[in-house]
């Protein structure tokens with residue numbers, strides 16, 4: 001039986017034998033071959049569907065370890081700033097552990113699904129007028145002053161937990177050599193975590209390859225691409241609406257060491273990839289998670305980087321059900337018919 005990623009990868013994580021593990025049996029998410037995209041673009045792409053985690057995003061990987069450690073260290077409360085998914089995950093693991101959970105979120109720019117999660121898991125929600133970067137600044141000051149455990153990716157256990165995603169990808173690919181790992185970049189924790197995981201497997205001779213790390217950002221929130229803080233980040237992909245990535249140095253190193261790249265994609269490109277993934281591959285993700293696929297398509301179209309026959313994994317970080325407004329605002333549902341056989345028969349016009 002799958003008992004969560006700490007149990008599975010405990011030899012790679014510093015957890016004591018008698019530690020009480022806070023888990024929702026996260027991890028073990030599907031790796032899905034992207035048949036339609038592969039035919040269209042000539043690469044060999046696999047989709048790591050992190051939306052299948054218990055709270056619907058990859059954040060659960062870091063949260064199981066961060067909350068386990070918070071409990072071990074006798075913390076009384078956890079706190080985070082969030083564009084949505086971290087707050088949902090913190091609230092879930094907070095609920096399970098019995099720790100009080102506080103989440104500071106940008107009121108106007110958080111998907112309703114994520115807010116609903118924080119609400120029903122019972123976190124104290126602190127909405128602010130301002131963006132994620134502002135929220136994180138406030139939360140960091142609070143954790144300096146009060147005995148609260150920060151569970152943003154500045155907490156080292158977050159990255160440690162998230163590195164298990166690289167182990168899983170390598171395990172699922174069995175003996176296939178991965179060329180490229182593509183993922184969306186916001187606060188730049190996940191790219192840092194994947195690189196660490198791949199390096200650990202390589203150094204322990206479990207794998208004999210190191211993939212290039214390709215990080216994709218939304219064009220108007222592309223701090224890593226531009227090499228500077230973005231004061232007023234914008235994008236429809238609210239999860240990665242971040243202008244001042246706290247893990248920028250580690251992420252830059254991951255990109256350089258792996259011989260990878262950072263690139264940006266427009267909201268239009270994100271929207272197109274989001275639709276392709278759902279309508280051609282059957283994989284429904286939130287907009288931010290479409291960024292890496294949008295990026296790969298862009299590289300193919302620009303013809304600047306050959307991806308032909310390359311083995312690629314795109315990390316689809318969050319579930320589509322979290323951001324239903326995005327779909328309902330952009331696509332229309334047909335008007336209702338009379339609830340009669342004849343009306344429906346005429347309408348479908350077989």
Ligand code: AN7
Nearest residue numbers: 082083085086186187188189190317318
């Ligand atoms: C779906 O929840 O930062 O580069 O506060 O929710 O590791 O920050 C979310 C980030 C990508 C970016 N995809 O990952 C938060 C938050 C989704 C996300 C990212 C996020 P990082």
